[in-house]
Amino acid sequence: MPTVALAATDGMLHFELALAHEVFGADGVVSPWYDLAICGSAPVTLGRFHLVPDHGLDHLARADTVIVPGWTDVDVDPPEDLVDAVRAAHEAGARVASLCTGAFVLAAAGLLDGRRATTHWAHTEELAARYPRVEVDPDVLYVDNGSVLTSAGKAAAMDLCLHLVRLDHGSAVANTLARRLVVPPHRAGGQAQFVSTPVPTTDDHPLTALLPWITRRLDRPLTVVDLARQANMSTRTLGRHFHASTGTTPLRWLLTQRIRRAQEMLETTDDSVDVIAAATGMGTAATLRRHFNRTVGVPPDTYRRTFRA
Incomplete structure (x- = not known):
């Protein structure tokens, strides 16, 4: 069973920590799912919430994946024991992901040097100024560098967590979890952080x-003309609403949906690539x-063999 360690120390954002706990600590979505551990050096105060970790920070190095939630005060350096533990976990082979301003912890540990990374848009300039060796991208939801991943804030943290589930268990499982959490099943990491309405809400x-x-x-x-006709608007107006x-x-957006449908069919059916191409509108x-x-x-x-295995 994949192991996930959630770092918890004073000064972290409780929303991102609870979000990660909800995703990786969920039961009944797949079996096996994840073995989740909350790791901290002492009882943790998160605003009005109090949390007693399961293990010390040294346990991070034993996990397959380490999640570092957001950091409340980016003007203050994160605790050295947390930075050292995150660095040690990565050196031990763990995949390390930060949520929101947790990127400051990864940057302090040197994990983002020479890598592209992101954080909440309000703090990207500070991250770039404090850690000039980091290639900060302020315009994306999350960045996947393989063993090191970073996300923007709040909803983008959920996007990154679902992305990790998709990598580990496939699109069908990630979509099932998204439906249970009542969130969009997939937003690509390259999507802009700031859009006026992320999904239609009314x-x-x-x-x-x-x-x-x-x-x-x-x-x-x-075609775009087909979509505009169905929506009873011009193609220019349609493009503006989509953006x-x-x-x-x-x-x-249409191509992304076709690819996601193809992923689900590759994971859950024995249909040939030709059949899947036809079923997803790819033609050939x-x-x-x-x-x-x-x-x-x-x-x-290759994708099918990976998830069938």
Whole structure:
């Protein structure tokens, strides 16, 4: 069973810590799931909340994945014992992920030197100024460097946690968990941090009816003109609403949904790549392989073997 260690010390943000606990400590989504441990050097005070860790910070080095929640006061250096424990965990082979301003802990440990990273948009300038060897990207939800991952704040922390679940257990499981948590199943890490409306939230939103309409027709050759006609608006207006609501264009959003559907079919069916290409609107296996490899990083057949194993 994969092991996850959640670092907990005074001065951390309780929202990000609770969020990670909800994702990696969830029961009944898959079996096996995760063996979660909360690690800290002493009882922790998080605002009005008090928490007693399961293990000391040295336990971080025994985990497969280490999660470092946000840091409340970025003007104050994080505790040396936390920084040392995070560095030791990475040196021991752990995958280390920070949520929100937890990136300051990773940067202090030297894990972000020479790497692209992000944090909450309000603190990206401070992170870049204090740690000039870090390539700070203020415009993305999260950055995956393989063994080191960083996210922006609040909702983006959930995006990164679901991304980790997707890497470990596949898209079908991550989507099941997202439905249980009532959050969007996937927002790509490269999506902009700040959009006026991340997802449609009201019945009268221009995209509320359109997005489900699209996902029910992923097997069809849809164009921007088709989407605009269905939404009863011009293509320019449609593009403006999509950018405001999703941070991307209609066709890029559509391609992402096609790739996610292909992932689920590769994980849960024995359908051939040709059948999946047709079912996801890709047309041919060659087209699916090209887009899938570029987006996911591996060919469809390799992806299927990985998750079937």
